[in-house]
Amino acid sequence: xxxxxxxxxxxxxxxxxxxxxxxxxxxxxxxxxxxxxxxxxxxxxxxxxxxxxxxxxxxxxxxxxxxxxxxxxxxxxxxxxxxxxxxxxxxxxxxxxxxxxxxxxxx
Amino acid sequence: xxxxxxxxxxxxxxxxxxxxxxxxxxxxxxxxxxxxxxxxxxxxxxxxxxxxxxxxxxxxxxxxxxxxxxxxxxxxxxxxxxxxxxxxxxxxxxxxxxxxxxxxxxxxxxxxxxxxxxxxxx
Numbered sequence: 001x002x003x004x005x006x007x008x009x010x011x012x013x014x015x016x017x018x019x020x021x022x023x024x025x026x027x028x029x030x031x032x033x034x035x036x037x038x039x040x041x042x043x044x045x046x047x048x049x050x051x052x053x054x055x056x057x058x059x060x061x062x063x064x065x066x067x068x069x070x071x072x073x074x075x076x077x078x079x080x081x082x083x084x085x086x087x088x089x090x091x092x093x094x095x096x097x098x099x100x101x102x103x104x105x106x107x
Numbered sequence: 108x109x110x111x112x113x114x115x116x117x118x119x120x121x122x123x124x125x126x127x128x129x130x131x132x133x134x135x136x137x138x139x140x141x142x143x144x145x146x147x148x149x150x151x152x153x154x155x156x157x158x159x160x161x162x163x164x165x166x167x168x169x170x171x172x173x174x175x176x177x178x179x180x181x182x183x184x185x186x187x188x189x190x191x192x193x194x195x196x197x198x199x200x201x202x203x204x205x206x207x208x209x210x211x212x213x214x215x216x217x218x219x220x221x222x223x224x225x226x227x228x229x
Contacts (some may be wrong), residue, residue, distance in 0.1 A: 001169075036213045037133050043202055044153070048217035085155055091206075091215045095168040096143075098153040 002027050002084045002090050006099035012107040021102045023071045023088035032092035035064055035073045038101075039084045048073065049091065078104070109134035111203050111220035118138045119197075120228050125190040128212060129220060131201030136184045137161050141206035143190045143216065144177060146198035159186055200224050 003026040013019050023033065031051035036044035047053045048064040051071055061076045075082055083106050088099040112148070133193040136142065138223040157167035167175055176189040186224045190197060201223050203218040 009172075023143050032213060034207075036216075040152040043219040044216075045219070046215065048210050049209050049217075050213035053210055053213065055217065077110075089216075093157075093211065094166050098155070100152050 001095055002029060002093060002097055004088055004090055004097050004099035005035050006088055006102050008088075008102060009100065010083065011096075012105045014107050015080055017100075019075045019078050019104060019105075021073045021088075021104075023066075023073070023099050025071070025090055027070045028068050029092050031067045032090055033064070033066065034089045034091050035072045036087045036089065037082075037084045038087065043049055044087065047086075052060055055082040075104075079107075080081040109205065110216050111205065111218060112200060113203050113220045113223040113226055115223045116203065117226065118222065119193050119225060121194055121227055122192055125188070125193050125197065125225060125227075127188040127201055127203075127223065127225075128185050129187070130183075130185045131205075132184070132206075136179060136186065140146075141154070141214070142177075142186045143204045144181065145202045145204055145216075145219075146199040147202065147222075148196075151199070151217050154199075156188065156201075166168050195227050198225060198227045200220055 005024045033051045035048040038044040052064045083104045087099045110128045110132045119125045129153045141158045143158040157177045159165045174191045179186040205218045
C-alpha cells in the first residue's frame with residue numbers, strides 16, 4: 001500500500017494569506033495525486049487531479065504541484081469560503097489511499 | 108449533470124450485513140468509468156473501500172476484502188455495497204463516488220454523493 005502523509009495536520013491563517021499544504025507519498029506515484037476540499041457536514045469536492053490539473057469550476061487561487069513522492073497544494077489569497085479540511089489522495093494504484101487531512105482554520 | 112445519491116438503513120446491528128445503494132442520475136452507469144465506495148470516520152479518516160467498473164469487475168481494499176461485495180445494476184443505473192459481519196468499527200459516513208478518466212490519462216474521483224451515516228449498534 002502507498003501511505004500518504006500530509007502536513008501540517010492543521011493550520012490557522014488570515015483571510016488573504018498564502019497557504020501551502022504538503023503531502024508525501026511512501027512510494028513514487030508519478031503525478032497521480034488529487035486534492036479534495038471538505039467542509040463540515042459535507043462531502044469532499046475535487047479541487048485538483050494529476051497533481052496540478054484544476055478541476056472545472058475551481059477558482060484559480062488553488063494550485064497543485066509536485067511529482068514522485070512530494071506534492072503540495074497552495075491557496076493564494078485565502079478566502080472565507082476556503083476554511084475547510086483538505087485531503088490528498090494518490091490515484092495511480094489500488095488501494096486508493098488518502099492523506100490524513102489538513103484543517104485550515106481562521107486566525 | 109451527474110448526481111449520486113446513497114441510500115441505506117442508518118442503523119445496523121453488530122454481526123449483521125450492511126447494504127447500501129448508490130443511485131446514479133444524469134449519467135449512464137454503463138459508460139466505461141469506475142464507481143466507488145468510500146467511508147469516513149473520525150478515527151480512520153477517508154478510506155477507499157472498493158470500486159466496480161461498468162462490466163462488474165471489482166477491486167477492494169485488503170482490510171475489508173473478506174467482508175465486502177460491490178455490485179453494479181445497469182438496469183437500475185445504480186451500484187451497491189454489501190458489508191458483512193459489521194462491528195462498531197464500521198460506524199462511519201459512507202460515500203459513493205465516480206472515478207473518471209481526465210486529461211493526461213488520470214483516473215480520479217470527480218463526483219461524490221452526499222453520504223449516508225451508518226451506525227453499528229445493538
